Amino acid sequence: MKKVMVIGLDGLEPKIVTEMMLKNELPNLAKLRDQGGFSTIKTTSPAQTPVAWSTFATGTNPGAHGIFDFVSRDVNTYLPDMGLNRFQVTSKYLPPKLVNMRRGIPMWNVLSEAGVNAAILRCPCSFPPDKLKGKLLSGMGVPDLRGGLGTSTFYSSSPEAVGKESENLIRISDAAEIRTHLPGPLNARTNGDFRLDIRLAVNKTDQSLTIQSSGQPKALLVKQGEWSDWLHVKFKQGLMQSTRGIVRFFLASTAPYVELYASPVNYDPTAMHLYPLSFPADYAGELADNIGTFHTTGMVEDHGGLNNERFDEYAFLHQCAAVLKEREKMMLYELNRFKEGLFYCLFDTPDRVQHMFWRFREADHPANKGANTEKFKNVIEEHYRECDAILGKAMAFADDDTLLICLSDHGFNSFQRGVNLNTWLQENGFLKLKNNTKPGDDDGDFFPNVDWSETKAYALGLSGIFLNLRGREAKGAVKPTDAEQTRQAIIRGLSELQDSKKGSSAIRSVMTREQIYSGKYAEKSPDLMVNFNAGYRVSWSTAMGGIPAGFFEDNTRKWSGDHCIDPALVPGVLFMNRKFNTENASLLDMAPTILNALGVEKLEQMEGDSLLTDQQVPKVNVSMDDDAGADDADGDNEQSEQQIRDRLKGLGYI
16 A cells, blocks of 8 residues: 555444444445445543544553543642643753653654654644654644633623633623733733733624724624634733734623623644644644634534533534534645555544534433424434545545545443442442531532541542552552452442432443553553443543532533443444454554555554455564653642643533
8 A cells, every 4th residue: 555544533433323324324434335344443441532542543552552531640649630741840941841641652653764654633642743754733632722621711791690611701891892801821920811901892783792902803703693703812921922822702692791702712823832733843834824724722622612501502513513624624635735655634523513412312311401302313413424525525535555444433322320439439438538528518629528548449530440559649548458359349339339210230340450451551540440331421520539419410411422431332433445354343453454554564562453354565664662751751740739720621521
């Protein structure tokens, strides 16, 4: 092969794909199946986007690449931290070092060593960007200007307005001319933020307003019920320092109150930043010059605005359509000049649409609250058809010397009930609370009122339970000799957990770290992984160390579908235009398959095998040492609790 093209459709569910192909509704996926083959593909544990695509890229299990969740825990403070990348202070005279927490060697670096070009668009866990022979635009992991993954701003003149999750609430007057500001990067010196002054000129007759600022354009018109164009802004942070961003607005209403939503402020792709968005550093700007301004944050779709009911489903779908179109433009721009090597482009939007619209497939979903589900019942299928059409455009660039792959990293399922793991641990004697408090007394996150000196285990993130191990955690209470006994007791107890409301088992199994992971970073993983049954997931509160009352809670949020359950229940899909081994295909096999197709030996540490049935004789043997990773960086990673909160804002499950 001279070329390998990979189209990633994040979260495509095999059952939906199969049903739609039987109805001839996905002609391009069906054509790809007929040319080569179609199968499910085994995902990772847990079945999360950053974990799964890191395994795709490196050909290793999470124990070898080090990504286990969106968040990790600090053994010294018990506070969560970003699991994808982090800043490390190496010198008080130098800016912090940004470190990618994904270790291992991605396949495009192996290809570069062999002299093969690659163009990689938006692969998760590629920030800061890898250096390679070719070009790369970073994906999930790129923060907004505030350092989070999606912190929006909501302006309201209503006296009843309250701030909601992952947003800044700014109260404004109900005048025709309103002076206010747009929050920008965090100001470490003041614990506040840098700001851009803006003025809102409200026209209630025309149901519109104009945003006037020092940005470009100077005057930006926003009509009620519509998204604005991009506003290019600059935040001055010092005498010689500034940061350039881009932001869009949605005008929810002008009467009786003015309500205006501002998206998370993205880094401007046309500007050069301290931490580049791409490799080479000017590649993001090249794309913007050729396809127009585009979103740069890792979590592009504004699911937070819909969750918080700042705009409706139609507005969310309109934004998703804009994201899909800009990603299609990127794909076509590169494919038009793609001659050889590896091309990869990820479309994240199928994942986000399913997260937010799964409830419309289930009339009894708690998130519906009796609402009519008919008008959005087929949104997911409609989006699959749009993705199929985009695949058709990519297929036009695949000649006889091209291996074309289309895959998803995991499937999808319903999320109707949340499980409060920390509450269960407390009720069963594994987690101790101070001052005679009980679950629900403090509904905050970050383990309120936990007595660590007597706590044996705690849950954090979307699937994991950690032992409070002596010699590892700062206030470890479990002796290493008692660790296995404690783990087995938790496994037995959780395996028997029944949801009396549903009359079903919430958990299929609980597995130890050793049963799942191997490699240099396996010890960083949770001690236990909880595999939830269909319809269940860890609760919203548990993910950030909350301890609410009760073992179960209805999921009433619009984020109503999910995939963080037993990985066996949510495999991805895999299509190729060449015959391949469809039995037991795994994400571990993808890097070896792609390298093999391009005539390059897989690395020794890669765990899978090529799926191609017409195996090529490798032409190039590359030997590379595993990278040092963030653990070997010499720097201080301490952060205040508020800084951690700001960084974690905007994650889908927080």
